[in-house]
Amino acid sequence: MSILSVNAGSSSLKFALYPLLGEVIGEAQVSGSVEGLEPSGQARIHWMATGQSRETSAIVVQPGQDVFDAALTELKVLLASRFAYLQVQAIAHRVVHGGAFYSSSVRVTPKVMAQLATLNALAPLHQPHNLAGINAFADAFADVPQVACFDTAFHRSLSPLETTFAIDKKLTQQGVRRYGFHGLSYQYVSQVLQRQVPRSAGRTVMAHLGNGASVCATTDHQSRATTMGFSALDGLMMGTRSGALDPGVLLYLMEQGWSHDQIQTLLYKQSGLLGVSGESADMRTLRASSSESARFAIDLFAHRLVREVGALSACIGGLDVLAFTGGIGEHDALLRQQVGDALRYLGVHVNAARNEAAIGNNLASIHADNSSVEIWVVPTDEGRVAAQDALAFLQK
Template sequence: MSILAVNAGSSSLKFALYPVQGQAVSEAEMTGCIEGLEPAGKPCITWSIRGQAKTIDAVQVGANVDPFDAALPALKQLLVTHFAHVPLQAIAHRVVHGGLLYSAPVRVTPEVLTQLATLNSLAPLHQPHNLAGVRAFSESFPDVVQVACFDTAFHRTLSALETTFAIDRQLTARGVRRFGFHGLSYQFVSQVLQDVSPRSAGRTVMAHLGNGASVCATTEHQSRATTMGFSALDGLMMGSRSGALDPGVLLYLMEQGWDHDAIQKLLYKQSGLLGVSGESADMRTLRASGSPSAQLAIDLFTHRVVREVGALTACVGGLDVLAFTGGIGEHDAVLRQQVCEALHYLGVSVDAARNQAATGDAVRAIHAEGSGVEVWVIPTDEGRVAAREALGLMRGA
């Protein structure tokens, strides 16, 4: 038996097939991504079986057919062709927001989908696409159990001091509070740290840095503080999202005639690295640019990481372990070096050669000998966590 983990976005769908061996989920047998799922897009499947080179297959899309609707049969055929001998036990979906409703994985029903759709406005870049993926897979794989796994669930251990906004308590009672996100990634990194670092049971800060970015502090491998809040906008500057912003800016824009849609577009799609640089939301593109505006965006992103790591370190009373993950965190050695140098006052010392050699291909320690803080680069695997969660749900764990 295997579990298929999927992460459906607006223009792409990541997937991975995890074999089930006994009570555990093994390393992915196949991983891939279907890109080009935007309207009028030209989807293609990039996939690889463990130990083999990647294969890229075009997806044929008929006239007036949604690319997403064409991509799922292609994925199904891929599974039938190469893994017909391994039946699917479940499909595990990453769903960004569980709200107050769900703090653990849940078997998807029409009622569950209806409830989760009420949270669309809290994560407009993710939630609607996550749920569209669940619906589509339910139709294409009607005999397979669909399981929703939530990014917010890892942060259910946050205290009231961390979840409460300083607003009218009646709004708090209605669910206007901080939730936290990137939970599947933090859960995976935390599990890896348990295996490689006994010190990680102490005061650990994990930085998930990518197009979406956040920081999470843990003790005893439980979330104690995090930068994202009610929505996936708060905290760090991101690829095209603003991160923390004085709410007075929004009041000012409203006074200038900006409506809800214009403000939402600004905050989610025209800010962050893209907004500051005016060039790109991709850190690699900005590194290659060399323009003053690109450098300002990079420097601001780095500064915000340093600032938030410092704040979360204060929340847990110090720092024993620092871990980088996510596309930027795993691959941008320059950013890691600069962040660690800025955190030297906390006892962080990084080995430049080890840091340069860490390219996101494996779990690596990059701290220098004698560093007061361990520093790790850990490639994340949200799909494997979702598969584990689905297996546990299926077996009543």
């Protein structure tokens, strides 16, 4: 028996199949992605089974057929033909926003979907696609329970001092507050640190750095402060998102005649690394560029990260462990070194050789022997956490 974990986006779908080993989740037996789901895209499925090489095949879309439906048909065929022995008992969906509705994973019902749809405006790049994915899988796997697992749930331990905006409390009572995101990633990283790094029970800061980026501070492996807030726009500079921005800028744009849609597009799709560099949202592309604007975009990304790590460390009274995760956090040794050098006042000292060697898929320590802060690179696995949550639901 197994649990299928999925993360549906606007143009791609990530999936992994985790076997049930009694009351625990085993290592993924197959994982992959479906790309090219946008209207003009060339849909393809990429997948890899344990111990095997990566395989890719085109997805044939029949006349009048939705490309997402065609992709799910291909995925079902793959699972039935190659992994029939791993019977899917539940499908775990990553859902970015659970709002004030849900503090833990929940089986999907029409009522649940209706509540989650009210949160679309809070995460327009993710939430609508997450819900569309649930609907598609519910049709394709009609007899399999669908379980929604929330990126906001990990942060339900935040205190009112962290969640409350300094605005009219009537708005706070309506749910205008800070929620925090990347919770599935932080939950996984925290679990790894709890098993492998005893000091992580103290003052820990985790940085999830990718196209979306945030920082989370924990004590006792509980979220105490985080950079994302009401929406997935707040905090760090990201691939195409602005991060924290003076609200006065938005008032200025409105006075200049900007519409809601124009402002939303600016903040979510035309800012961040892409907006500052004018070249790309991909850190790898900017690293390869020789332009001054690309270099400045990278420096600004690092500066904002240093600023937020310092702020969150202050919220928990210091720093014992610093962890990097996410696509950039796991693979960009130059950024880790740059950030570590800027945080020396906190006792952070990076070992350059260990840092360079840490590019890979394994847990790695990169702190120097004289560092008072342990520094770790922790490859994240949000799919595994979602599968764990779905298993916990099934056990209930």
